Amino acid sequence: MRAAGVTDAEQVADGVERWRAAATATGAADRAAAEAGVRLAYRRAGLAEPERIVWAGSPREALRLLRDAHDGDCGPEARGRSVRDAVRSTPWAAERSRLHDRLGPQGWTRRWGVTGARLWETTRQLTDRIGAGLVEGVAGDRAEEAAIRLLLLDAVLGQHDAAWLCAFDTGAGSPLDGLAAVARSAGWWWPYERLAVVCERPVELHRDEAGRLDRGDGPALAYPDGFALHAWRGMPVPAAFLDELAALTPERIRDEENAELRRVMLEHYGYDRYLQESGAQPVHRDETGVLWRIPLPDDEDVVMVEVVNSTPEPDGTSRTYWLRVPPATRTAKEGVAWTFGLAAEAYEPLRQT
């Protein structure tokens, strides 16, 4: 994408889609392209190329390499100072400032709105979750945890920098071309004076339609060295918890004390099945659907609207789905209206499909 102003909307949309694909790419890194990108990024920063480029299977392995004793291959003595500011932050700030001056404050906001803003939320959620997973992986030692947090400050996020990269010109010859080349070819990386540690991309990435990590039968995110995160519709869950989902019973769900895990259990078990087996009775019924209430001990009631999709599935059946609504909801219509931020009397669709 060339920085010719946001005059060609389709070109911008195309650029966003290509960066979206880069951000969510899985499978082996293109090591040659990534290494060339690393070297280019150093040269663009006015630095000597790193003497060594070391590959890691995941950010976890990269941290393990970097936490090596002082005499380790990638330890503080061997690697020199972090050059993240020179390689990544300074050129980024310069490009942002240049674009801001050229487009004006409104133009810059507009540019960001049609580019980076579209990828920001989902990639930020992902990187926050990876960071949290890396910190959690440290066995309870506060000093170790602090060391990990410090090292995370030195990371360049590679493919997960797609959101901000897509707001800029990253074509060949542009100040950000090296960073962009790494982002298109590899995962997170750590630039230091004498060496760069570059990570592989994930081998598994499963997200729901809203872009949140989501998988019921395995890791939602996994790297080739085994570093993995489990999540259900964005909510982090322990790996063992997923194994248990297959053998759930209504009693087990009722007995679960963690409200968030119980919600996941309910969703996985199926509200319909749970309603049937727990003998729940509909509270209210009208033209918009059916309102159900499940009392839970020591917790607010689960109140749901049951809605039938207006467009039949290809096999002619109509899909029924449940949406949880606030516990004070009294009628099905009030519940459906709430899901669209409306009061019951304001919700009057002329047509729905």
Next chain:
Amino acid sequence: MYRQGDVLIVPIEESAVPAHATAAGAPEEPRDARGRLVLALGEVTGHAHAVLGPGRLVREAGPFGPMLLHLPDGGRVVHEEHAAIPLPKGWYRVVRQREYVPGSVRVVAD
């Protein structure tokens, strides 16, 4: 008002349209690679609630809208899994469906 899956399209009076949306040079959402105005995009399937035809889309604050849609000649909202809905000309507010989660609210994606 019109509903296609998890998207509600609510007509609004022209007089009720915020001034920033009608101002010259107001930030418009770009069309997608197929030239459509995308009201909501499924991240994984790529299925979209999208409008064909002339018009503009202005995003309001927040990652999921609402958005304001102007269709000077009317249009059609389409989706891979829902029947198309014709929309008369005018201004609309586009609202994504949400779900109650104790302590927070999350967006529904079909």
